[in-house]
Amino acid sequence: MADEKKTEETPAKGGGKKKLIMIIAIALIALGGGGFGGYMMFAPKKATAEPAPTPGVVAVLDAITINLADGHYLKLKMTLQATTEAAEAPDGSKALDIAIEQFSNQSEDELLTTAGRDKAKKELVAKVVKAYTVEKKKEVMDIYFTTFVIQ
Structure with a gap:
């Protein structure tokens, strides 16, 4: 029975690391996307050409x-x-x-x-x-x- 407890606990520890890695990866992707969105929102706008007079x-x-x-x-x-x-x-x-x-x-x-x-x-x-x-x-x-x- 002691062997059964060890095998049951081992996958739980590995699953916790995988979850942590996935959470960090998702957070990095979200921050990167947020940073890009913020840059696009606040980046200096290119000067538009003045319309030709009529x-x-x-x-x-x-x-x-x-x-x-x-x-x-x-x-x-x-x-x-x-x-x-x-x-x-x-x-x-x-x-x-x-x-x-x-x-x-x-x-x-x-x-x-x-x-x-x-x-x-x-x-x-x-x-x-x-x-x-x-x-x-x-x-x-x-x-x-x-x-x-x-x-």
């Missing part, structure tokens, strides 16, 4: 003549593509002033090439959009050259 009215500006370097002239007529955030068609005064400032005294050679004209237009668009942005609302999204003549 085109609104187009404001046609009067043609202007700008003095270039070496006695040449640029006749420039452009339009402003407003966004729907603009309360009304934008006044073109700021855009014309920026264009005069940018193109004055530039060389004819710079503006006659497609690459030079494209570069100048990208710079102008960036300056005009910035000038017409009020309280993070973009009122102008693009400009279009309707006349670009160099003499």
Whole structure:
């Protein structure tokens, strides 16, 4: 009978260790999952791209003549593509002033090439959009050259 008691007690001790190991394993898995969930919940969010502005009215500006370097002239007529955030068609005064400032005294050679004209237009668009942005609302999204003549 003493042998029967020993055999009965031995499996009980081994079962207790297995239960303890399983409880520890479950606790580690739960903590790991909780840690991952907490990280996902409190991790810094990636910046989302700003939605593209919706085109609104187009404001046609009067043609202007700008003095270039070496006695040449640029006749420039452009339009402003407003966004729907603009309360009304934008006044073109700021855009014309920026264009005069940018193109004055530039060389004819710079503006006659497609690459030079494209570069100048990208710079102008960036300056005009910035000038017409009020309280993070973009009122102008693009400009279009309707006349670009160099003499």
